[in-house]
Amino acid sequence: MGEAIAFYVIAALILGFAVLVVSTKNTVHAVLFLVLNFLAVAALYVLLTAQFLAVIQVLVYAGGIVVLYLFVVMLVNLKRPPEDHSAPQRHPWVGFALSGVVLAQLAAILLFGGFGAATDSSVAQNSDLALNNVERIGMLLYTDYLIPFEVASMLLLVAMVGAIILAKREL
C-alpha cells in the first residue's frame, strides 16, 4: 500500500518534470527541471532497493553531468536570448502524434503481451541484494564483469582527453 502510493507519486514527478524539461522555453529552467527529474529517478531506485545506484545517480548524474550542462548553458546564453523559432514548414503536431502513437503501441505490447511474472529462479543469484547492495554489486563488478569495468575506465579516460582538446581555445 505504501509502496503503491510512493510509486505513483514518484512516477508522476518523473513524468511531470520530464515533460517540463522538453517543453520549457528558458534553457536554464529546463536544466533545473532535469535535475529534479534525476532526483525523482534516484528516489525510484531507493524504492527498488538499489541504494548504491540511487546515490550514484545523484552523485554522477545530478551532481556532475547536469552541472556540466548548466555551465555550458550559461556560457552560450551570454550573448543572445534563447530562441526556438521554427521554420514555417515545420509542423510540431506531427512529432507529437508520432510519439503518442509509438507510446500507445508500447503500452499495448506491455499490457496485452502476455508477460507473466517471470520468476525464473535460476537467474536469481544474489538473494541478499537489497540488504548488502554495495557488497553484491562490488563483487559482480570485480569478478564477473571486470573487463567491462576496465573498458569503461578506458572510455572515461578517452572522453576526458577528448573533451579537454575539443574545448580548448588553441591547441
Place this chain on the structure above:
Amino acid sequence: MITPTHYMLLSAALFMIGVAGVLLRRNIIVIFMSIELILNAVNINLVAFSYQLQNGIGQVFAIFVIAVAAAEAAVGLGIILAFYRNKETVNIDEMNLMRW
C-alpha cells in the same frame, strides 16, 4: 501491487518523452538533455528487472550506462562549445556547415 509492468510503462513513457524532445526541439542542448532522459528510461527498466529477478546484473549494467552517459555528455558539450565559438548559435537548424 506494483508489478514490473508498471515500471516498464513508466520507462516507456519517459523514453517517448525523451524521443519527442529529440525530434521536436531545435536547441541542441535541450536535445542532449532529452537523450539523457532516454538513458534514464533504460536505466529504470534495468533496475526494475534487477529488483524482480533479485540479480545484481541489472544494476551493474545501469552503472555502465551512467558511465557512458557521463562520457557522452562531456564530449558532446565540448563539441557544442567548439561549434558555438565558430558559429555563435545553438539552433540545430543553423548547424549545416558541411552542406555546401
Place this chain on the structure above:
Amino acid sequence: MIDTYLIPLIKVLFVLNATLVGVTYMVLLERKVIAWVQVRLGPMRVGPYGVLQPIADAIKLILKEDITPTRADKWVFTAAPIIVMVPALITFAVIPFGPSVNLFGREIPLYITDINVGLLYIVSVASIGVYGIILGGWASNSKFPLLASLRASAQLISYEVAVTMTLVSLIMTAGSLSMVRIVESQYEMNLWFIFVQPVAFVLFFIGGLAETNRAPFDMAEAEQELTGGFHTEYSGMRFALFFLAEYANMIVVSAVATTLFLGGWLAPFPNVGWLNFLEFIPTWMWFLLKTFVFLYVFLWVRATLPRYRYDQLMRLGWKVLIPVAIANLIVTGIVKVIL
C-alpha cells in the same frame, strides 16, 4: 508505529533545532575567536560578553529590505539560498552522535538513521549544494556575481574529486560505507583512523576547507574580490541564508571528519584500563567536543593564513591533492592485501 514515525521525527526536530542554533552562534564564535587571535575582545556589548549578538544580527537581517534585482530570474533567485542550505542540513540524517541509549525503556539509537551507503550519501548531497552557488550567481543577472559563482563552483567540483578519492581509501580501511559501521570498526581496531590514515586526514581537511569556501580558499566570496562574490545582489534574510549555509557546511565537514577520523563517539583509549574514567563523559559529549576542536581549527586557520589566488587554488586541487589521494589509495590497497 511509534518506533518508525514518532521517534525519528523527534530526533529530526531535535537535530535541526540544535544545528540551526549552533549555526547562529557560530557567527558569534567566529568573531570572538578571530578577535582573540588579534588580541582584541570582539562583540562585548550585546548581552554579557556579547552572548546575545547573534540575536541582534538576526533581527537586523530580518528587518532589512528584501531587494530583488529587476531582471533577475525570480524563482531561481529565491531558490538559490535554499538549495545551498538544504544539503547542509539533510547530511545530519546519517551522522551518528552516539550508540544506542536506554530512554523510557526503549533502545533509542543516537542517530536519525543508518543507511548502508551513508558516506556516499553525504558526498552526493554535498555535490547538490554546488547548484545553489551557480544559480545564485546566474539569477542575479549581473556580471560580477556570475563570474564569481562560476569560479566558486569550479573550485567546489575540483575539490570534490580529491575529497571523494580520499574517502575511498578510508572506505577500504573501514570495510563499509555505513557511518555507524565506520565508527564501530575504529572501536574494533582500537585505533582512530587518524593514526591509520594520516595522509587521508590532511587531504580531507584541506579539501573540507576548500569545499566550504573557507579561508584560505575563500576567493569566491571575499569582500575584496569581485565586489563580494556570488551573493552580491542578495540582501536581508536571503543573504543570511547563504551566510548560515556556509557555517552549516563547516559544521557538517567537522562532524564528518570527527566520525571518520577521530572515532566519532568513542572515548580515547577504550582498551586501556586505567583510563576508563573517561567513560563518565557521555558518548555524544565526546562527539561534540571533537567537532568543536575541528570548528576551532577552521576558525584558527581563517584568522592566520593568507588567501590563495585562484590559479594557485586550482593548481593545488588538481596537481597536488588528486595525485596524493590516488597514491594514498594505492598504498592503502597494497597494505590491505599484505596485512
